[in-house]
Structure formats: structure tokens, C-alpha cells
Amino acid sequence: MKISAVLDPGNWSRADGGPLYLQLAEKLSEAVSQGLLAPGSPLPPEREIAAMTGLSRVTVRKAIGRLVEDGLVIQKQGSGSFVAPPAPRLEQSLSRLTSFTEDMARRGLSTTTLWLDRGIYIPSPDEVVALGLSSDASVARLARLRLADGRPMAIERAALPLDILPDPGAVEVSLYGTLAEAGLRPVRALQRISAINLGRDDATTLEVEPGTAGLRIERTSYLADGRVAEFTRSLYRGDAYNFVAELRLARD
Structure with missing residues (x-):
């Protein structure tokens, strides 16, 4: 399909669809996601888009500016848009028990944590079962947005028994680093990975469109003595990760 047909306002412009520049930005974004505009390819000049759509160049410029803000388009001085x-995908091994901070450091990436929540709470039924808690116990909860070189990568929501993490506020950067200082770092874990479509709130936090493909990972981690140390549910951007596992031939 030619770009002129994609931008035909009869295919996307609606009176109740909000500002025209946002409608145009959404249509161009769809063209990118569907491969009609390939990575690295130039956008038509503003005057051509204005002619195709019947919009003013000011409206077209605002639409392109929105795509620049969203990271879908880059502008080069004197060359156009x-x-x-x-964005490159990161490979994460499924055979090593490492923290997000350690994974990113090995790749030379700087990590940032934005706290969404942390405190001591009454456990949910899932947390009671996963952590083996009594009905009157409490849990330490940590909810964090993890970023690598400023790019949102994952939302982590962890729950730990209070005898493992009595003070959630003690975790500043790395949970596993904090646990290691107390001699309570997990040594093994079970993970369950499933594909999901991100809901609106989580997609907004990860700076992707609602409904975008993501990965949900549930991890239950254990200490050397077999005690459960951590129950974490994480959401990863599907466009950011490849999970890699080494398989060996089973011998009879």
C-alpha cells in the first residue's frame, strides 16, 4: 500500500476522534508498526503530507513532533524526519539467578529505579501460599519500575517475609545486593514465563501502547537452607527482551 493511500483522511480522520494532529500521529504510528514505513526510511516532507491529508503544515509538524517525543521518529538537521x-533487544539467561542491576551492569548499561510502592502489608492469598506464611503474618512489598540507560524495561513487584527483609526502605538500588549484605541472598529460583497484552496502567508506566505484547514472569526464590526468600511478579516489555536457555541432551 502506498503512503498516499495510508494518509488519505477518508481512512482515519473522524470528527469525534480528537485533535487532528493526534489522529495523524496515530495513523503514522500504525504505518510504522505495520511495516509500511520501515526503520530508517524517511517520512515524506511536511508539505507532501499536508497535500495528501489536506491539513496545514503546522498540524503536520505537531503530529511529527509527537512521534519524535514517542521515540518513533528521529529528525536530522537538513535531512528531514x-x-x-x-531498539536493540537484551538477552537474559534463564540458567543464572541474577538481579536486574547485575544483568544491566554486565552489558555496560546504567540502571535507574523509580519506586512505585514499598512498605509492609497484609499478604494476599497468593503471597501466603508462595511464601509459606501463617495467616497473621505480614510481608515486605517492593514495586519498582526498572530502567536501563533511561529506557523503561520492566515493572517488578516483589514480596518477601519480614524475617528476610524487615525494612523495605533499606533497599535502595539492588534487592539482591541488600539481601547479600545480610547473608540472605537466594541461591536458586523457579520461574514461570507467560505472554500477555499489557493493560493500560502498566503500558503507560512502560511507555508503550495499551495492548502491546509483554512478558509476565513469576519467580519464587530460595535460600541455601530451602526457605522461600522472595515471590516476585514482573512485567517486561516484549520488544526489549529475549530470554535464552541452554538445553542439553538428556541421557538415559
Whole structure:
């Protein structure tokens, strides 16, 4: 399909669809996601888009500016606007028990944590079962947005028994680093990975569109003595990760 057909306002412009520049930005974003505008390819000049859509160049410029803000388009001085190259995916091994901070440090990436919540709470039924808690116990909860070089990568929601983490406020950067200082770092874990479509709130936090593909990972971690140390439910951007596992031939 030619870009002129994609931008035909009869295919996307609606009276009740909000500001025209946002409708145009959404249509261009769809063209990128569907491969009609390939990574690295130039966008038509503003005057051509204005002619195709019947919009003013000011409206077209605002639409392109929105795509630049969203990271879908880059502008080069004197050259025009181009579809941004896809962000590289990170490979994470499923055979090593490491923290997010350790994973990113090995790749030379700086990590940032934005706290969404942390405190001591009454456990949910899932947490009671996963952590083996009594009905009157409490849990330490940590909810964090993890970023690598400023790019949102994952939302982590962890629950730990209070005898493992009595003070959630003690965790500043790395949970596993804090546990290691107390001699309570997990040594093994079970993980369950499933594909999901991100809901509106989580997608907004991860700076992707609602309904975007993501990965949900549930991890139950254990200490050397077999005690459960951590129950974590994480949501990862589907466009950011490849999980890699080494398989060996089973011998009879």
C-alpha cells in the first residue's frame, strides 16, 4: 500500500476522534508498526503530507513532533524526519539467578529505579501460599519500575517475609545486593514465563501502547537452607527482551 493511500483522511480522520494532529500521529504510528514505513526510511516532507491529508503544515509538524517525543521518529538537521531504528533487544539467561542491576551492569548499561510502592502489608492469598506464611503474618512489598540507560524495561513487584527483609526502605538500588549484605541472598529460583497484552496502567508506566505484547514472569526464590526468600511478579516489555536457555541432551 502506498503512503498516499495510508494518509488519505477518508481512512482515519473522524470528527469525534480528537485533535487532528493526534489522529495523524496515530495513523503514522500504525504505518510504522505495520511495516509500511520501515526503520530508517524517511517520512515524506511536511508539505507532501499536508497535500495528501489536506491539513496545514503546522498540524503536520505537531503530529511529527509527537512521534519524535514517542521515540518513533528521529529528525536530522537538513535531512528531514526518519523512522527510528528498533531498539536493540537484551538477552537474559534463564540458567543464572541474577538481579536486574547485575544483568544491566554486565552489558555496560546504567540502571535507574523509580519506586512505585514499598512498605509492609497484609499478604494476599497468593503471597501466603508462595511464601509459606501463617495467616497473621505480614510481608515486605517492593514495586519498582526498572530502567536501563533511561529506557523503561520492566515493572517488578516483589514480596518477601519480614524475617528476610524487615525494612523495605533499606533497599535502595539492588534487592539482591541488600539481601547479600545480610547473608540472605537466594541461591536458586523457579520461574514461570507467560505472554500477555499489557493493560493500560502498566503500558503507560512502560511507555508503550495499551495492548502491546509483554512478558509476565513469576519467580519464587530460595535460600541455601530451602526457605522461600522472595515471590516476585514482573512485567517486561516484549520488544526489549529475549530470554535464552541452554538445553542439553538428556541421557538415559
